[in-house]
Amino acid sequence: MFRYYLKLGSLSIRANPALSALMVAAIAIGIGACMSIVTVRHVMSGNPVAHKNDLLYHVQLDNWNPDDPYEDPNEPPEQVTYLDATALHQAGRAFRQTISFKSDRVVQPEGEDARPFQEEVRATTADFFAMFDVPFEYGSGWDASADRAEERVVVLSAAMNQRLFGGEDSVGRMMTMNKEPYRIVGVLSEWRPMPKFYDLNNNPYEGAEEIYTPFSLAISGEWGSSGNNSCWKPLDGAGYEAYLASECIWIQMWVELSSASERDNYMQFLDDYVEQQKALGRFPREVNNRLSTPAEWMVNREVVDDTVNVLLSLAVLFLVVCLLNTIGLLLAKVMRRTSDISLRRALGASKSALFTQYLIEAGMVGIAGGLAGIGMTWLGLRGLENVFSEYDFISYLMTMDWTMVLYAVLLAIVSTLAAALYPTWRACSVSPATTLRIQ
Amino acid sequence: MLNMKKVSKTYRTDTVETHALREFSLTVDEGEFVSVTGPSGSGKTTFLNIAGMLEELTAGTYELDGRDISKLNDKERSKVRNEKIGFIFQSFNLIPELDVFDNIDVPLRYRGFNADERKRRIEKCLDRVGLTSRMKHYPAQLSGGQQQRVAIARALAGEPRFLLADEPTGNLDTNMADSVLDLLAEINDSGTTIIMVTHELTLADRAKRNIFVRDGQISDGPPELHFAAAASA
Numbered sequence: 032m033f034r035y036y037l038k039l040g041s042l043s044i045r046a047n048p049a050l051s052a053l054m055v056a057a058i059a060i061g062i063g064a065c066m067s068i069v070t071v072r073h074v075m076s077g078n079p080v081a082h083k084n085d086l087l088y089h090v091q092l093d094n095w096n097p098d099d100p101y102e103d104p105n106e107p108p109e110q111v112t113y114l115d116a117t118a119l120h121q122a123g124r125a126f127r128q129t130i131s132f133k134s135d136r137v138v139q140p141e142g143e144d145a146r147p148f149q150e151e152v153r154a155t156t157a158d159f160f161a162m163f164d165v166p167f168e169y170g171s172g173w174d175a176s177a178d179r180a181e182e183r184v185v186v187l188s189a190a191m192n193q194r195l196f197g198g199e200d201s202v203g204r205m206m207t208m209n210k211e212p213y214r215i216v217g218v219l220s221e222w223r224p225m226p227k228f229y230d231l232n233n234n235p236y237e238g239a240e241e242i243y244t245p246f247s248l249a250i251s252g253e254w255g256s257s258g259n260n261s262c263w264k265p266l267d268g269a270g271y272e273a274y275l276a277s278e279c280i281w282i283q284m285w286v287e288l289s290s291a292s293e294r295d296n297y298m299q300f301l302d303d304y305v306e307q308q309k310a311l312g313r314f315p316r317e318v319n320n321r322l323s324t325p326a327e328w329m330v331n332r333e334v335v336d337d338t339v340n341v342l343l344s345l346a347v348l349f350l351v352v353c354l355l356n357t358i359g360l361l362l363a364k365v366m367r368r369t370s371d372i373s374l375r376r377a378l379g380a381s382k383s384a385l386f387t388q389y390l391i392e393a394g395m396v397g398i399a400g401g402l403a404g405i406g407m408t409w410l411g412l413r414g415l416e417n418v419f420s421e422y423d424f425i426s427y428l429m430t431m432d433w434t435m436v437l438y439a440v441l442l443a444i445v446s447t448l449a450a451a452l453y454p455t456w457r458a459c460s461v462s463p464a465t466t467l468r469i470q
Numbered sequence: 471m472l473n474m475k476k477v478s479k480t481y482r483t484d485t486v487e488t489h490a491l492r493e494f495s496l497t498v499d500e501g502e503f504v505s506v507t508g509p510s511g512s513g514k515t516t517f518l519n520i521a522g523m524l525e526e527l528t529a530g531t532y533e534l535d536g537r538d539i540s541k542l543n544d545k546e547r548s549k550v551r552n553e554k555i556g557f558i559f560q561s562f563n564l565i566p567e568l569d570v571f572d573n574i575d576v577p578l579r580y581r582g583f584n585a586d587e588r589k590r591r592i593e594k595c596l597d598r599v600g601l602t603s604r605m606k607h608y609p610a611q612l613s614g615g616q617q618q619r620v621a622i623a624r625a626l627a628g629e630p631r632f633l634l635a636d637e638p639t640g641n642l643d644t645n646m647a648d649s650v651l652d653l654l655a656e657i658n659d660s661g662t663t664i665i666m667v668t669h670e671l672t673l674a675d676r677a678k679r680n681i682f683v684r685d686g687q688i689s690d691g692p693p694e695l696h697f698a699a700a701a702s703a
Contacts, residue, residue, distance in 0.1 A: 032579065035579055042567045042568070043567070045567075046567050370563070371565060373524075374563045374565065374576075375576065375580075376524070376548070376551075377522065377524055377551065377557045377563075378551075378552065378557070378576050378577040378580065378624070379548050379549070379551050379552020379553070379577050379580040379581065379628070380548060380552075380580050381544055381545045381548035381549075381580075382544050382548075383544075383545065384548070384580060462524075462525065463524045464516075464519035464524040464525040467519075467524065467559060467563065467636075
């Protein structure tokens with residue numbers, strides 16, 4: 032009977048092209064508005080390392096002002112000091128660990144006519160690439176010995192390699208930053224974690240850095256941070272050494288544990304470390320360390336702005352309004368067909384058979400609305416992209432993946448079926464005798 | 471076969487109560503051709519709707535082939551309607567979007583027959599009403615008489631025990647009406663019980679038994695007297 036119902040649905044849709052088109056349009060517009068915002072939120076709330084979510088942890092230590100928490104009610108700072116970052120990194124108690132910060136350098140491309148340009152650089156440690164499953168096109172990251180030796184090596188993004196070397200395998204070649212030579216050891220494949228979970232301090236959607244160098248090299252070169260930098264008390268002295276010895280927080284620290292069950296052990300290690308530091312006169316607040324998975328960390332930092340949630344609510348309301356219109360149109364359509372319904376009842380169709388028939392027809396309208404809704408969503412995303420075109424990362428937020436396409440069609444079908452329930456029930460409740468007599 | 475005892479049907483609105491049938495009792499045996507006549511509003515169509523299980527009765531009992539219809543749920547009633555009853559309507563009630571073949575196919579679909587069986591039955595019925603050549607025509611492409619023949623073919627396709635015909639010639643000219651009545655008589659001769667509602671006495675004469683309904687009840691005496699009485703009132 033399913034194929035028969037499909038045939039009847041198709042005939043019905045073709046018999047009322049204007050009404051059917053109106054219904055499809057109403058659903059498509061509602062789905063388009065809703066899915067545009069859902070898609071943006073989906074990308075914003077994505078977890079690029081979901082597959083390792085229970086192994087990766089962001090580290091927080093509360094070294095802050097004893098009289099004033101870093102954030103109410105009692106949040107520890109989101110970054111750590113140089114002292115703590117290097118101590119914890121050198122302790123090496125996790126399966127992998129990385130400390131990093133964002134800086135910027137002036138890159139001098141090869142060629143006499145090439146103009147230098149400023150570029151963001153991530154100063155990090157060897158484990159960064161393995162911990163975050165960073166993909167390589169050529170070569171690899173550096174190893175721990177390069178960290179220790181402060182080797183002058185770099186890893187380039189695919190885009191930077193394209194810009195400097197036309198996309199060729201540049202491993203082993205040299206590049207210049209701030210007039211100093213660096214040897215290229217690796218080139219990444221396309222990698223744009225969205226959001227940039229490992230450093231949410233500035234713009235979570237700005238994309239990964241284009242150049243990576245050893246953390247130790249950056250420190251020995253006295254590089255400053257171009258990311259967030261907060262201090263709760265004045266530095267004891269002047270210069271870079273005083274900055275490194277200060278309680279200023281500016282370094283992001285992540286660890287990878289061998290299993291989720293190691294979380295308690297590592298937390299105990301952090302607590303012991305802080306107690307040890309307290310004995311040395313640091314960490315004036317209560318022990319308040321945190322280990323957060325990437326997902327927990329992104330929620331903590333409110334990566335998805337409240338505005339997006341408000342927009343999503345409005346979009347869902349708009350979809351509801353469109354569905355109310357669809358209910359009206361469906362009602363008009365089925366009530367026009369009471370004679371058909373009554374006749375089928377007289378010829379032996381049960382109410383449930385007719386209910387199924389009309390729901391399948393509504394489902395077909397829903398599928399058409401969903402497919403048209405995908406087009407409307409694409410238009411909506413392009414519209415949003417144009418409105419916010421001054422942000423270079425915006426196109427990455429306005430991307431529909433297959434999951435979203437599937438969601439759009441499913442949402443359309445479910446919504447249309449929900450909208451069809453009342454009209455179909457009304458139609459099936461009509462007394463066949465009344466309608467057949469009227470004719 | 472069909473046995474109604476003291477059947478009543480009352481339509482109620484907030485302000486009005488209309489008694490369409492009052493303690494209506496009737497027995498129709500297998501193979502009968504019964505005409506039901508009466509003035510407008512007498513309750514004959516209501517009787518037909520209740521007989522066809524298109525309406526619930528308010529009081530009384532209705533047994534079809536020994537089964538108390540009032541005790542059946544919607545699915546069971548639909549099944550009985552599909553298997554035992556064929557309907558013929560005054561306005562044919564063909565589905566305009568479906569061709570002749572697919573119109574006759576409708577009750578067979580609900581019966582659950584496979585495609586071969588449905589095709590066999592449809593072709594047999596179309597042959598019986600003389601419209602095999604019009605199988606792929608749409609209702610709008612047929613004359614009124616042809617449309618009613620398609621409706622009769624549709625009613626016969628399920629090989630029902632009895633046909634309920636509501637003014638089957640009401641929308642046809644005399645020649646076409648005669649042709650349809652000839653067909654109904656032939657169907658009855660082959661063993662199918664027919665109950666036909668009509669307000670035309672000449673058509674009712676074609677039936678083997680006439681019933682006159684007035685004020686929701688069966689009246690005694692020949693129909694002519696009642697029509698005359700109604701006309702002079």
